[in-house]
Amino acid sequence: MNISALSRTARAYTPVSELHAHAEQLQAQPLSDLLNSDSASAQKRASSLAFTFGTLHVDFSKQRVTPHTLKLLIDWARSCGVEPKRAALFAGEKVNTSEGRAALHMAARWPKGKMPPRGMETAALFCQQQRARLADMVSRVHEGQWFGATGQSITDVVHIGVGGSDLGPKLISEALADRPSHAKVGVHYVSTMDGAQLLPLMEHLNPATTLLVLASKSFTTADTQFNVRTALAWLSDALEVDIPTVCRYQLVGVSSKPEKMTEFGVPHVHQLVFKDWIGGRFSIWSPIGVSVAMQLGMKAFDELLAGAHAMDKHFLDAPLEENLPALMALVGAWNCQFLNIPTHAVLPYDGRLKSLSAYLQQLEMESNGKSVGLDGRSVAHATCPIIWGDVGPNAQHAFYQLLHQGVHTVSADFVAVASRDVDAPEEVSEALAAQEQLTLANCLAQSQLFALGDDAIPPALRGHMAQGYRGNHPNSLLLLKELSAWSIGALLALYEHKVFVQSVLWNLNPFDQPGVELGKQLATSLYELLAGEAAAHKNVKDPSTEQLLSKINEWRQ
Structure with missing residues (x-):
């Protein structure tokens, strides 16, 4: 041959x-x-x-x-x-080659006192420092020492996020806080951009004792921005204080962009940070999980991280x-x-x-x-x-x-x-x-x-019931x-x-996740068109979308 x-x-x-x-x-x-x-x-x-x-x-x-x-x-x-x-x-x-960065969500659950793999040391230390900040916030809420703008203690948390900033925390909350006796405070999740989840909360929560958690890796996602602005307007109107005051007392930010949190009005003391080497859908272990910790306590949150870390070690070894x-x-x-x-x-x-x-x-x-x-x-x-x-x-x-x-x-x-x-x-x-x-x-x-x-x-049932x-x-x-x-x-x-x-x-x-970006861009320009800013319309035109826009405008008028 x-x-x-x-x-x-x-x-x-x-x-x-x-x-x-x-x-x-x-x-x-x-x-x-x-x-x-x-x-x-x-x-x-x-x-x-x-x-x-x-x-x-x-x-x-x-x-x-x-x-x-x-x-x-x-x-x-x-x-x-x-x-x-x-x-x-x-x-x-x-390993995230398109964005030129690591993927170290495992560092967020690496235990303090255990040596991480070489190359993870700095990331693990940073995550442990943020976990300590998170624990302090949780302690303040559970001890009744977190006061809203009118001086009342926090009793409920509204967690505003979408995608990985919502699905993970919500799953853990549903799985482990199945009975009210398990919960330290009430936690409620808001993700849909239409306000349908937020409206019922505004009707039955006490605005004076409600803490908002804005969880967003980029701190620019339209879904979360619109929801939090509506929630802040509700608190401001109900409490008769301005929005900056509401932010100072009743808003926590969780993001990889601390400068954007500061620009938005989140006080530094209420900011929790995770790095861009933790992707949104891998972020429940990071400060994105703060609402879970507030609901269930740090003991349960630490056990959650411990189970994940045990699987990390098994996978690695x-x-x-x-x-x-x-x-x-x-x-x-x-x-x-x-x-x-x-x-x-x-x-x-x-x-x-x-x-x-x-x-x-x-x-x-x-x-x-x-x-x-x-x-x-x-x-x-x-x-x-x-x-x-x-x-x-x-x-x-x-x-x-x-x-x-x-x-x-x-x-x-x-x-x-x-x-x-x-x-x-x-x-x-x-x-x-x-x-x-x-x-x-x-x-x-x-x-x-x-x-x-x-x-x-x-065998005893064969011939006596449908097959196929x-x-x-x-x-x-x-x-x-x-x-x-x-x-x-x-x-x-x-x-x-x-x-x-x-x-x-x-x-x-x-x-x-490059596949999700174009849809967001198209939606932004269509939103501007619906808002009356016709000059901002940058979408490719097609007759189906044009006739739907026409019908929407007809019915909204």
Whole structure:
């Protein structure tokens, strides 16, 4: 064989080509074959695909993978340089190449007194200093020593943000402050630019005891600016003081731009800062989480960071064969790129996690929803799947019919909580325990039915109920021992690192989001047009938009 033929052969047998060939073979085999309970090899396979980390257990056994699949996937990860790029991430190298900066959100949860990796030292120290400022603010609120413009103590916080400055804090608040007895103060989240979330708060909160938290990395986002100006106008009018006075007493700013906070009127003592090497969708661990800390207390906030930090250490130190974020990433990429499954459902079986799918939509799709690689070339395959979902028990009565008997194939993450402590009378506790067991039973049943389809019908029921359950929806089950601050911190960090590993596999920059910018610019000029500043109209004209503008102006008049 000549040299050119050898070269062609070498190119043919890449990790990616091997995975494509393996996918063709495995797709011909139903998932029910892999899960055959009568097979010793199936039992061994299931055991090898289950992993426990602290209070988090992940089961991949209903995925269309075998130990050989994982070996091929790990070979692919190594060929892409996942391990050295992981080290570069933690060392503070400029992995965000388009913006020329590091991505060091892990520094925001690095514990004081523990040596960070070389290259992260300065970042970790800065984050610890800001965490101390945050703790002081939280203490003032909890001790009744934060007074509004009229001298009354703060009782409620209105957190104004959007995207990463809203989704993360709101998710943690819903997950951990499910009962009023858990909350130190009331916290309310405002993100929609139409004012619909703000108006009800203005009707029932006491303006004299309400603190505004303006959370915005750039401190220029139109959504947050309009909301905070409306909120300040409400406080000023209700308290009969001017807006600068309201800002001095009842406004906290969280941003990477302290000069813009000062210009806006946020006193220096009420400013919390994070650096531009923490992206918005990775920022819950930074001072963006101040409202969570005010609601739940510093002990819970520190436990949240501790869970995330434990996952950081696991991701940094564990070999790929046992590394949960790497395995999650590889299985997800396998489903999307090699099995050609375009959508991924996130199905939490706990109402406290109702915002998890929305949080992961931003984390995954804004990070890896790209078609141009780091080398400037178009990516020739699917990258991030479309992420969607809902609370599982509700979803069963909405879209599961389509999934079970329609024609679409999806992959899924089921998320469940094994136990829940409730301080309630005995009869109430027993009733709640039964509900918990019913929820878990439904989670396990639906995960099984997604995978097995008609093969999940017990023999005694065959012929007595409708068939046509497609099955073959690969899914993972993520089980939390309990929904604690530590466990949800570890869970979210697991997904963060999953996103990073997939970006390496697909040669993407997961830390920028250029795709969101043009829409904002178009909206700005259209806003000016609607406001009567016709000269500011810089949009490309199209007849559809023109007739809609005409109808809006007709009805607004």
